[in-house]
Amino acid sequence: MLTILNTSLIGITAGSIYSLMALALVLVxxxxxxxxxxxxxxxxxxxxxxxxxxSRTNNYWLALPVALVAGAVIGALVDALLIRSLTKRSxxxxxxxxxxxxxxxxxxxxxxSVVGMIWGGDLRQYKAPVSNIGxxxxxxxxxFSRYNLLIVITTIVVMIVFTVIFQKTSxxxxxxxxxxxxxxxxxxxVKVDRIxxxxxxxxxxxxxxxxxxxxxxxxxxxxxxxxxLIYGFVAAVIGGLESLxxxxxxxxxxxxxxxxxxxxxxxxxxxxxxxxVLLLVLLxxxxxxxxxxxxxxx
Amino acid sequence: MSALIVSDLTVDHGAIxxxxxLSFTVQQGELAAVIGSNxxxxxxxxxxxxxxxxxxxxxxxxxxxxxxxxxxxNLVRQGILHVADGKSVIPELTVEENLNLGGIWRRxxxxxxxxxxxxxxxxxxxxxxxxxxxDTLSGGERQMLAIGRALISRPELLLLDEPSLGLAPLVIExxxxxxxxxxxxxxxxxxxxxxxxxxxxxxxxxGIIINLGKLVAAGKSADLVNDPALRAAYLGY
Ligand SMILES: Nc1ncnc2c1ncn2[C@@H]1O[C@H](COP(=O)(O)OP(=O)(O)OP(=O)(O)O)[C@@H](O)[C@H]1O
Ligand SMILES: [Mg+2]
Numbered sequence: 001m002l003t004i005l006n007t008s009l010i011g012i013t014a015g016s017i018y019s020l021m022a023l024a025l026v027l028v029x030x031x032x033x034x035x036x037x038x039x040x041x042x043x044x045x046x047x048x049x050x051x052x053x054x055s056r057t058n059n060y061w062l063a064l065p066v067a068l069v070a071g072a073v074i075g076a077l078v079d080a081l082l083i084r085s086l087t088k089r090s091x092x093x094x095x096x097x098x099x100x101x102x103x104x105x106x107x108x109x110x111x112x113s114v115v116g117m118i119w120g121g122d123l124r125q126y127k128a129p130v131s132n133i134g135x136x137x138x139x140x141x142x143x144f145s146r147y148n149l150l151i152v153i154t155t156i157v158v159m160i161v162f163t164v165i166f167q168k169t170s171x172x173x174x175x176x177x178x179x180x181x182x183x184x185x186x187x188x189x190v191k192v193d194r195i196x197x198x199x200x201x202x203x204x205x206x207x208x209x210x211x212x213x214x215x216x217x218x219x220x221x222x223x224x225x226x227x228x229l230i231y232g233f234v235a236a237v238i239g240g241l242e243s244l245x246x247x248x249x250x251x252x253x254x255x256x257x258x259x260x261x262x263x264x265x266x267x268x269x270x271x272x273x274x275x276x277v278l279l280l281v282l283l284x285x286x287x288x289x290x291x292x293x294x295x296x297x298x
Numbered sequence: 299m300s301a302l303i304v305s306d307l308t309v310d311h312g313a314i315x316x317x318x319x320l321s322f323t324v325q326q327g328e329l330a331a332v333i334g335s336n337x338x339x340x341x342x343x344x345x346x347x348x349x350x351x352x353x354x355x356x357x358x359x360x361x362x363x364x365x366x367x368x369x370x371x372n373l374v375r376q377g378i379l380h381v382a383d384g385k386s387v388i389p390e391l392t393v394e395e396n397l398n399l400g401g402i403w404r405r406x407x408x409x410x411x412x413x414x415x416x417x418x419x420x421x422x423x424x425x426x427x428x429x430x431x432x433d434t435l436s437g438g439e440r441q442m443l444a445i446g447r448a449l450i451s452r453p454e455l456l457l458l459d460e461p462s463l464g465l466a467p468l469v470i471e472x473x474x475x476x477x478x479x480x481x482x483x484x485x486x487x488x489x490x491x492x493x494x495x496x497x498x499x500x501x502x503x504x505g506i507i508i509n510l511g512k513l514v515a516a517g518k519s520a521d522l523v524n525d526p527a528l529r530a531a532y533l534g535y
Contacts (some may be wrong), residue, residue, distance in 0.1 A: 103316070170398070173398060176388075177391065180388050180389075180390045182389070184386045186350075187373050187382060188448075189404075189451060190402060190403070192371070
């Protein structure tokens with residue numbers, strides 16, 4: 001019984017981070033129809049910036065917002081300088097739909113090399129701002145610490161903030177309209193190009209938060225977020241790639257599912273299982289668990 | 299005074315010349331019907347005028363300013379609103395969100411609210427369905443919603459692409475009646491693209507008949523309707 005509880009708690013923490021990465025991918029997919037593999041690179045760069053703040057000031061609470069803003073700026077720049085002109089130029093060619101995706105893969109490589117040149121390949125560390133040791137009840141210590149609680153709460157806050165922005169504000173309405181029907185949105189006066197850049201900025205900020213949150217547990221190196229990219233991508237697909245709720249549900253399902261496989265089946269199977277889950281979802285519910293149509297409006 | 303002046307407009311789709319040296323004018327406050335059969339180039343004309351399609355040659359001005367080459371979202375800010383064909387609403391949004399979209403770029407939020415209530419007065423059926431998904435609307439209601447959204451932007455020039463498409467005759471009559479009453483009340487200039495020549499010319503001041511991208515005839519709608527040759531060849535009644 002306790003093992004089931006413990007395994008679930010481990011899964012929920014991991015799943016929260018997957019949800020954030022999934023959300024970052026969904027935000028870009030919705031606004032531009034691009035699967036942004038560079039997201040791992042953008043997040044790692046933002047996390048290194050956060051790391052610099054922590055090494056200088058020893059203040060995690062300053063590093064988090066700085067990394068978040070850096071992530072937003074990097075995301076906006078990637079869209080404005082690269083993706084926008086690429087989608088315009090290749091609008092009709094045979095590579096039309098795939099060129100931007102290949103470009104994001106290329107960009108991932110570029111950012112990783114640049115990060116490697118600046119900070120080197122060694123694993124860096126910074127400490128969590130609150131205890132990373134599990135809560136103790138009597139004689140039992142559960143694998144869920146104050147820091148895990150912080151991760152889960154931050155994820156919930158991010159999800160709520162985006163839900164409110166998307167559902168209750170004019171900016172959110174413009175983001176949704178531009179995502180669903182860019183031409184109709186333009187004819188209604190929405191500056192779709194700019195709105196898309198806002199979507200990329202939101203995604204970049206979210207990826208940065210994921211990077212800063214996971215690093216005290218995983219360490220930081222130029223490719224320390226690569227597996228998170230894959231987990232986030234699978235979580236986004238499970239959730240239908242279109243909706244915020246889908247990203248949250250997909251992340252949790254994947255996080256908890258993988259924790260159980262590691263605990264009860266074989267810990268070596270965790271990574272391959274990710275892809276089994278991906279294939280099963282694609283085969284059984286190609287639209288993702290949250291069907292696209294309903295997901296889009298959420 | 300001619301408010302909209304189109305001269306020698308030429309638009310290609312690849313090798314196909316969809317609009318071929320087209321010239322016409324529309325007076326301020328006038329309702330002009332652009333009539334032509336399938337493939338005449340009507341949609342292409344509107345898309346070229348509102349920046350959705352690049353043009354080959356020619357010019358177009360609204361109140362003396364060139365409009366060609368401008369982006370649709372910027373033309374909206376100059377009062378030029380294009381309601382595209384196919385009842386262009388966003389089905390994933392609610393009726394109210396679709397309406398709100400029309401006022402999203404405007405700073406005068408008080409007037410946006412006023413415009414919204416005017417639209418609901420004009421199309422009460424929208425008012426009863428504000429929180430419904432636009433997906434659930436009938437064809438006629440969708441058309442009302444698309445026009446209503448444009449009205450919330452306080453247009454001066456309204457370009458409507460086949461609002462009657464796929465609607466029952468009674469509904470067409472309602473929509474056309476609404477178009478006519480609002481443009482008289484608001485002093486709008488309207489370009490109404492239609493295949494449904496009879497209904498359109500009934501409410502129009504002027505008619506512009508095009509075929510294969512070329513101008514066939516232009517003039518007062520009463521004169522066009524009374525021309526037996528035009529009636530037989532292009533107006534279909
Ligand atoms: N995107 C496109 N690519 C290639 N050719 C096109 C395209 N859009 C329109 N055309 C062609 O341009 C011509 C004019 O088309 P257009 O859609 O403007 O006609 P229309 O008068 O609006 O017709 P309808 O009444 O059927 O809507 C047609 O020959 C059409 O096949
Ligand atoms: Mg047409």
